[in-house]
Amino acid sequence: MSNRLQNKVAIITGAAQGIGFACARQCAAEGAAVVLADIQKDRGEQAAAAIRNEGGRASFHPVDVRDESQCAALVDHAIRTHEKLDGLVNNAGWFPRATLEQTTTDLWEEVLHVNLRSAFYCCKYSVPKMREARGGSIVNMGSICGIQSLPNLVAYGAAKGGLLSLTRTLAGALAEHRIRVNYVIPGWVFTEGELAIQKGEGRTPDDLRKAGEKLAFGRAQTPQETAYAVVYLLSDESAQVTGTTLHLDAGASTLPIQSGTYPG
Numbered sequence: 443m444s445n446r447l448q449n450k451v452a453i454i455t456g457a458a459q460g461i462g463f464a465c466a467r468q469c470a471a472e473g474a475a476v477v478l479a480d481i482q483k484d485r486g487e488q489a490a491a492a493i494r495n496e497g498g499r500a501s502f503h504p505v506d507v508r509d510e511s512q513c514a515a516l517v518d519h520a521i522r523t524h525e526k527l528d529g530l531v532n533n534a535g536w537f538p539r540a541t542l543e544q545t546t547t548d549l550w551e552e553v554l555h556v557n558l559r560s561a562f563y564c565c566k567y568s569v570p571k572m573r574e575a576r577g578g579s580i581v582n583m584g585s586i587c588g589i590q591s592l593p594n595l596v597a598y599g600a601a602k603g604g605l606l607s608l609t610r611t612l613a614g615a616l617a618e619h620r621i622r623v624n625y626v627i628p629g630w631v632f633t634e635g636e637l638a639i640q641k642g643e644g645r646t647p648d649d650l651r652k653a654g655e656k657l658a659f660g661r662a663q664t665p666q667e668t669a670y671a672v673v674y675l676l677s678d679e680s681a682q683v684t685g686t687t688l689h690l691d692a693g694a695s696t697l698p699i700q701s702g703t704y705p706g
């Protein structure tokens with residue numbers, strides 16, 4: 443246990459597994475009280491219990507981030523439990539592969555709802571509490587798709603591009619309240635969600651290892667690498683950092699994309 447987030451309270455959405463869980467675990471290890479929020483109730487409870495077993499302060503609150511009232515209730519829960527809110531990580535996401543032709547209106551709406559409107563809801567209800575506390579830090583889980591085209595992630599790219607725009611807009615709007623808003627690009631991470639999609643497309647773990655070897659630093663990224671960045675952005679070490687995009691993608695966004703090798 444370290445103390446870079448001592449006395450801080452943070453909500454992390456989509457924290458039952460994958461990148462969100464790694465962030466919650468690392469934040470707790472750095473002394474934060476963490477509220478894990480997720481639509482998966484059993485898995486979320488288990489995730490929070492695992493962090494508590496390691497000595498961290500963690501609780502689980504079930505939420506469907508597509509629902510405004512549930513996002514409001516999530517923030518209320520954090521305030522009732524911990525009396526303040528310092529950090530919000532908008533991490534819950536969904537990234538089904540679909541080209542323009544494959545993207546139905548319903549899929550478009552759903553992808554934007556899960557990945558973008560959810561962050562708007564969580565910011566909307568968190569910001570007044572952060573303002574009362576005279577400061578806060580919001581981290582939006584972005585993607586290379588938010589800045590660069592990937593042909594089979596059309597709606598997701600639009601959602602993550604919107605999230606980047608929301609990040610920059612709120613960073614400017616909230617600076618006078620010392621509420622910082624930043625955007626993180628995790629690279630390519632073989633989380634439960636990503637592995638399920640890859641398996642559905644017929645790729646084996648060996649295929650993925652080989653695809654990772656084609657990336658600039660010779661491997662895919664890990665959930666833990668994103669967690670380190672999130673700790674930094676929630677901590678006072680980044681007190682002057684807002685409106686920024688932090689790349690954890692081994693420079694992928696600076697390189698030409700070879701179609702099929704970098705799924706986003």
Ligand SMILES: NC(=O)c1ccc[n+]([C@@H]2O[C@H](COP(=O)([O-])OP(=O)(O)OC[C@H]3O[C@@H](n4cnc5c(N)ncnc54)[C@H](O)[C@@H]3O)[C@@H](O)[C@H]2O)c1
Pocket residue numbers: 455456457458459460461462479480481482505506507508532533534535536537556583584585586627628629630631632633634635636706
């Ligand atoms: N894995 C990658 O390569 C990668 C790359 C770039 C960005 N990202 C982003 O990182 C974030 C986490 O992705 P991951 O790879 O850990 O995915 P994951 O599918 O393993 O985990 C996503 C979590 O979000 C939760 N979630 C989904 N819809 C929800 C809803 N409506 N309400 C509440 N919770 C919900 C899921 O239950 C799950 O626990 C996402 O925003 C994703 O876009 C992932």
